[in-house]
Amino acid sequence: MTTESDKIRLEQLSFFYGDFQALNNISLEIRPREIFGLMGPSKSGKSTLLRVLNRMCDLIPEARFTGRVWLDNEDILSPDCDVVNLRRRVGLVLSKPMPLPRSIRENLTLAPRLAGRERQKMEELVETSLKAAQLWEEVKDRLGDSALKLSGGQQQRLCLARTLAMEPEVILLDEPTSGLDPISTAKIEETLFQLKKNYTIILVSNNTKQIARATDRTAFLLMSQIIEIGDTPRVFTVPRDQRTDDYISGRFG
Amino acid sequence: MAWRLHPRITQAVAKTLLWALTGLTLLILIFIIVNISIKGLPQVTLSFLSQVPQDMGRHGGIFSTIVATVYLTLLAIVLASPLGVGTAIYLTEYTKEGWATRIIRFGAECLAGVPSIILGLFGFVLFVMKLGLGWSILSGGLTLAIMVLPIIIRTSEEAIKAVPQEYRQVCYSLGMSQWQTITRIVLPAALPGITTGIMLSVGRSLGETAVLLFTAGAALRTPTSLFDSGRTMAVHFYILAREGISMPNAYGTAAILMISILLINLTAYTLMQRLIKRYS
Numbered sequence: 001m002t003t004e005s006d007k008i009r010l011e012q013l014s015f016f017y018g019d020f021q022a023l024n025n026i027s028l029e030i031r032p033r034e035i036f037g038l039m040g041p042s043k044s045g046k047s048t049l050l051r052v053l054n055r056m057c058d059l060i061p062e063a064r065f066t067g068r069v070w071l072d073n074e075d076i077l078s079p080d081c082d083v084v085n086l087r088r089r090v091g092l093v094l095s096k097p098m099p100l101p102r103s104i105r106e107n108l109t110l111a112p113r114l115a116g117r118e119r120q121k122m123e124e125l126v127e128t129s130l131k132a133a134q135l136w137e138e139v140k141d142r143l144g145d146s147a148l149k150l151s152g153g154q155q156q157r158l159c160l161a162r163t164l165a166m167e168p169e170v171i172l173l174d175e176p177t178s179g180l181d182p183i184s185t186a187k188i189e190e191t192l193f194q195l196k197k198n199y200t201i202i203l204v205s206n207n208t209k210q211i212a213r214a215t216d217r218t219a220f221l222l223m224s225q226i227i228e229i230g231d232t233p234r235v236f237t238v239p240r241d242q243r244t245d246d247y248i249s250g251r252f253g
Numbered sequence: 254m255a256w257r258l259h260p261r262i263t264q265a266v267a268k269t270l271l272w273a274l275t276g277l278t279l280l281i282l283i284f285i286i287v288n289i290s291i292k293g294l295p296q297v298t299l300s301f302l303s304q305v306p307q308d309m310g311r312h313g314g315i316f317s318t319i320v321a322t323v324y325l326t327l328l329a330i331v332l333a334s335p336l337g338v339g340t341a342i343y344l345t346e347y348t349k350e351g352w353a354t355r356i357i358r359f360g361a362e363c364l365a366g367v368p369s370i371i372l373g374l375f376g377f378v379l380f381v382m383k384l385g386l387g388w389s390i391l392s393g394g395l396t397l398a399i400m401v402l403p404i405i406i407r408t409s410e411e412a413i414k415a416v417p418q419e420y421r422q423v424c425y426s427l428g429m430s431q432w433q434t435i436t437r438i439v440l441p442a443a444l445p446g447i448t449t450g451i452m453l454s455v456g457r458s459l460g461e462t463a464v465l466l467f468t469a470g471a472a473l474r475t476p477t478s479l480f481d482s483g484r485t486m487a488v489h490f491y492i493l494a495r496e497g498i499s500m501p502n503a504y505g506t507a508a509i510l511m512i513s514i515l516l517i518n519l520t521a522y523t524l525m526q527r528l529i530k531r532y533s
């Protein structure tokens with residue numbers, strides 16, 4: 001069960017695909033309307049952890065898990081869980097900007113329409129989502145253009161807007177700025193800071209400086225295990241574990 | 254001691270050789286087109302196209318064969334496309350690679366390798382005789398459908414597999430179901446490839462003679478129902494040439510056939526370009 005203050009709670013979650021153990025006994029809580037950072041070197045399990053939270057892990061062949069994950073009061077790992085609805089409540093932005101081969105407007109309206117949102121609301125939804133992703137001013141005159149014509153940073157903000165158009169409660173971001181220039185990166189971090197007021201955000205990044213800049217609390221994941229969790233300023237100034245200190249200082253990565 | 258040429262020489266030789274081979278291929282194509290055009294285009298008049306064959310094809314036109322060709326090809330495509338595309342979707346989206354998918358794929362490949370005359374015999378035994386359909390458009394269409402099914406399955410499968418996996422991930426993470434993802438994003442993106450497969454099948458059907466001689470017969474009248482027999486342009490050409498009935502008319506038929514194939518390829522190409530533009 002989650003206490004009133006938790007949005008998501010992981011209880012001893014272990015995740016395997018085939019013989020490989022990607023997550024080892026993970027327990028942590030994520031509070032509503034915070035930006036929670038997940039950092040660690042490659043192959044530490046960060047992306048896998050994210051994908052468990054919206055059951056995208058089901059797509060991994062031979063996936064198995066033990067433990068529990070609670071979203072509000074719902075056990076999202078149970079076989080009764082409505083996975084399609086879960087994915088509408090918990091949105092995911094991937095690291096490579098992946099606009100669908102459609103117009104900007106259609107990218108935003110396709111999934112909401114299929115989810116049953118009313119047609120009349122669509123134009124309003126498009127404008128709200130694009131404004132929230134700080135892309136409205138740049139594309140408001142060309143919503144009918146192909147989304148593939150946008151620049152990398154614009155495409156990624158479109159992907160964020162697309163997730164927002166589903167009106168989720170939680171937003172997961174998997175290294176969202178890894179391929180982007182510093183200006184686009186700054187725009188996205190600024191957007192996340194604004195979004196924090198209304199959404200719970202989990203940010204995965206290989207870039208420790210981004211985690212230090214943009215998150216409220218951080219967890220350090222190393223080789224499928226949580227090493228340390230805490231308020232971001234504390235973790236970065238007085239880490240409790242030597243490995244955390246080594247990672248932050250760049251002694252390994 | 255090894256004998257080696259200067260790299261620049263081998264480059265030049267390779268380039269010339271490749272150009273020559275390409276040129277030769279084109280020359281052969283041009284030769285065929287020119288040959289048929291010279292001998293056949295003079296026969297192609299409006300009356301040739303609108304009249305039915307008379308006197309076993311010595312006089313008159315080829316209207317009935319045009320109609321039969323359209324009916325047979327249309328029937329084959331209408332039957333084979335949903336089945337073929339459906340099989341391709343099932344193999345790629347709904348099953349994992351395993352012994353079952355390998356068997357299905359192997360079966361389709363074997364079917365593709367069957368000589369058309371054997372397929373014709375099979376169609377004769379099953380449709381014409383056992384099911385009592387007789388020599389008819391229906392028998393011919395069904396057998397042609399069996400013949401082109403592997404082509405459609407193979408090309409559709411390739412086209413669907415070529416759609417980036419990331420598109421599916423995006424759709425699922427937005428809360429779309431598998432069926433919605435397939436119909437709204439995957440299939441439209443695969444449409445150019447699937448259309449190619451269908452166009453290839455049309456081309457194959459247009460050129461078939463053995464299959465149709467055994468199943469659709471060779472009636473000269475214009476077919477009006479599925480149970481009528483009929484002869485396609487290719488079959489008509491074969492009979493005219495082989496029986497020595499009328500070489501000019503044979504060439505005329507060949508010219509029409511060639512023009513039809515060129516037109517279909519052109520339409521297919523423009524359609525594909527438009528689809529690619531719209532969906533990617």
